[in-house]
Structure formats: C-alpha cells, structure tokens
Amino acid sequence: MKLREDLSKSKLRHRGDLPGVYKFKSIGDMNEQEKALFAKLLYYWHTDGIHLECLCKDIGPFPKLHVRESSAGKLYLSNNPGTNRGDRAHNFQCELNLPEEGYKGYLRQKGIDISEDGEITCNLKKPDKRKAAEDPQEAKIGGKTKNSSGSTPAAGENALRFLFLTLLQESRPGVHVYSPGRRREIHKRLYYTLKKTKLNKVKLNDSDFYIASSRARYNFNKHRIAIFWGDKFAHPAVDSPSNTFTVNLPVFSIADPSEKLQDISILKSVYEAATLTGRAVGTGYWVLYREENKAGKLIDTELIFEPAEPVTGIPVESSYEAQMIRRLVSEKREFKKPLIGNVTELFLAHRPDMVLLDTNPETIIEVAGFEDDDYQTRLASKREKYLERGYRYFQWDVKIPLEQLVLPPMK
Numbered sequence: 001m002k003l004r005e006d007l008s009k010s011k012l013r014h015r016g017d018l019p020g021v022y023k024f025k026s027i028g029d030m031n032e033q034e035k036a037l038f039a040k041l042l043y044y045w046h047t048d049g050i051h052l053e054c055l056c057k058d059i060g061p062f063p064k065l066h067v068r069e070s071s072a073g074k075l076y077l078s079n080n081p082g083t084n085r086g087d088r089a090h091n092f093q094c095e096l097n098l099p100e101e102g103y104k105g106y107l108r109q110k111g112i113d114i115s116e117d118g119e120i121t122c123n124l125k126k127p128d129k130r131k132a133a134e135d136p137q138e139a140k141i142g143g144k145t146k147n148s149s150g151s152t153p154a155a156g157e158n159a160l161r162f163l164f165l166t167l168l169q170e171s172r173p174g175v176h177v178y179s180p181g182r183r184r185e186i187h188k189r190l191y192y193t194l195k196k197t198k199l200n201k202v203k204l205n206d207s208d209f210y211i212a213s214s215r216a217r218y219n220f221n222k223h224r225i226a227i228f229w230g231d232k233f234a235h236p237a238v239d240s241p242s243n244t245f246t247v248n249l250p251v252f253s254i255a256d257p258s259e260k261l262q263d264i265s266i267l268k269s270v271y272e273a274a275t276l277t278g279r280a281v282g283t284g285y286w287v288l289y290r291e292e293n294k295a296g297k298l299i300d301t302e303l304i305f306e307p308a309e310p311v312t313g314i315p316v317e318s319s320y321e322a323q324m325i326r327r328l329v330s331e332k333r334e335f336k337k338p339l340i341g342n343v344t345e346l347f348l349a350h351r352p353d354m355v356l357l358d359t360n361p362e363t364i365i366e367v368a369g370f371e372d373d374d375y376q377t378r379l380a381s382k383r384e385k386y387l388e389r390g391y392r393y394f395q396w397d398v399k400i401p402l403e404q405l406v407l408p409p410m411k
C-alpha cells in the first residue's frame, strides 16, 4: 500500500493511453529517490511476473522486458531473450538492447562489452602505431571488424577514445543528452560509470582513477585512468624545468571547466604521441591511460584529447557543432548527440547526428559543413532515409548565419 502511495506522489510513472497501462521514466532520467522507489517496484514485478514492454520506439509492437537478478543479487530490467526480433527489436540506441544488439553490438566489434546490467568491459592494448600506419582502416575503427566478440582486445589508435565515449554515453543520465534545467555534474556521472567498468580484467574502484574536481587529487602511484578538462590551444603542456623526459600539463576541473586545479607531470613521449584529432575545437577532455610496467609500477601509456563543448561537456566534431549546441542550450531545447553509433543503424561510419527530443516526431539535426558533391549526395540520402523512418529532418548549412536559423517548434 505504501508503495502505491509513494508511486502516485512521484513522477516516476504516468498513465498511458490504455486503461491499466503506465509509462515509466527511463532509468537514465531517474533521480536518486526515484531509483530507490524503482528498485522496490522491480522487486514487486520480479515476484509477481508483471508484463513489461520497452517504449523506446514510437510504434509497436514493443520489445518485451522482464526483471532479472544479477550475479551480485541486484535486480535489473532485461530483455526477453529470443522474442525481441524484427518488428519487436529495440530502438538502435536503447540502453536495454542485449550486448550483441543495437549500438552495444556495434561497440562489441570494437572490443568493448556492455553487459545487460550495465557493466563495461574493455581490454585496452598499448597502441601499435606501426601497425596503425600500415592499416589506417583498422586503426580507425579500433580493432578487428569481422567475427569479433567481447574478448577482442580494443587495440588500435582509437581504442581509448572509443572507451571514453562509451563511458560518457553509458553514464546515467548519459552525458550525450541535454535536458534544460538539469545539472550536468559530469564528474559525478563519470565516477559512477567508472565504478562499473572492468579494464584489462581489473574492476576499477575509487583509487584506480582520477576525475578532476576540487575534491580530488591526482595520485601518480595509483591512478590508471585520469580524466580532466583542458584547452589544447590555450593551455598546452610546457616542458618540465627539472626533467627532460616529462611535461607539465594544466589540469582543469571536469566539474567546473573554468577552474584550474594543478599541473600534472606526463611523459613527454606520451604527450607528443597523443592522438589529438584534427578538429579545430580547443576545449575538451584529456584522458590519460596508464599501465603497469614489468616492475609493477604504473607508467603513462597513452593520452588522448577529445574536443567538447564546455557548457554541456558534449564531445563535438567541429566548432559548428559546438555553436549549434550553444544555440540549442540558449533556447532551452532538449536534445541528444549519440557518441557511440548513430541515432539508428544507418550512417554508422559518418559523424553522429544530433536529435531534438522535444519535437513530435523527433528531429534529426545535421550540421552541413562541406560543399563537395559526395557530401551533398549523402545528405540528400540521409534526409530521405530519416523521413522514411518517421523522423523530421533539419539541416543547418553553415554558410547561413546560425542566428538566422529558425529551429523546429517544440511539441
């Protein structure tokens, strides 16, 4: 009885269109209280065998769900194995896809596995630059493409980047989603995501990683992963005055990108080999990965810079995308930008699209920055395919000033 009262007071669910049917908030959108309440509900559903469906799509039939118990004794929503095929498949980006389906299946090809209860497993190998140079295609996708499974090591130049983007997207709520009025607190989201990550067979705990905020300090002897904010143009590393093999790299807070916290010392060779991307955006995340040497001491192994828009912390491919994000934020729009995979299984090899979530139907936003014919042909095909799928399609041709653009109205 208490549960029913709590439920009717909460915003966890609302009545659906049919009698006796309720719609629940997505797990990524729940606050701590709602999560606690939801955990009680899972228990009730688990014992009573309640019929559940995933509403990740606009049109049915919907994928079937049931409540399962993890090896750690935690209850979670799971697929009904075998039935969610064809028409009943989840949306490509739905978090409840099985590890081999949807964007999770795409990630598995890159050596990153996300289990049904949300644990992320990745075996990073030291980047092999020589091999990457011989086979740029393989380097680009970060591992073997054919017949691969979760056990494939995520080798190649982009493996660490794929892992980092996965961590952002798998955070709850996902960093790639922007909801007006909701605090970003990306350092906290990353913290909880890293706590359910297994890296090279090591289940990470607090002492294994550093996420820059005023409450944490980098520990050279302990941290395998360090994530901090920076600006590769305005605040590059400087040579160490006392050690010719190291540089000092300014560390800014993930919690507040305007706050400089400290300089950290990084192997000069690792800094110089950092995969910086050619993107013209200076602000973003530094991610430092460190492995044990033969003596069991952690040493700097790989560094990447992932350009991102500073207000939202959402990674961007170009300064135009950053501008579009700021425009959407200033107009209090709700949107997402998939970081791993694309909105659907289409156009996976291309830049991910942004999606306006507050229009009906949802609107794909394409920032069109190039003029060559191939690109224009592809955009035309994108538009057609997305319209076929029931999305709206909206294109910003960057020759037109952004302020002249009128965004699709909210529903």
Ligand SMILES: [Zn+2]
Binding pocket: 054, 055, 056, 057, 063, 090, 091, 094, 095, 096, 097
């Ligand atoms: Zn779903």
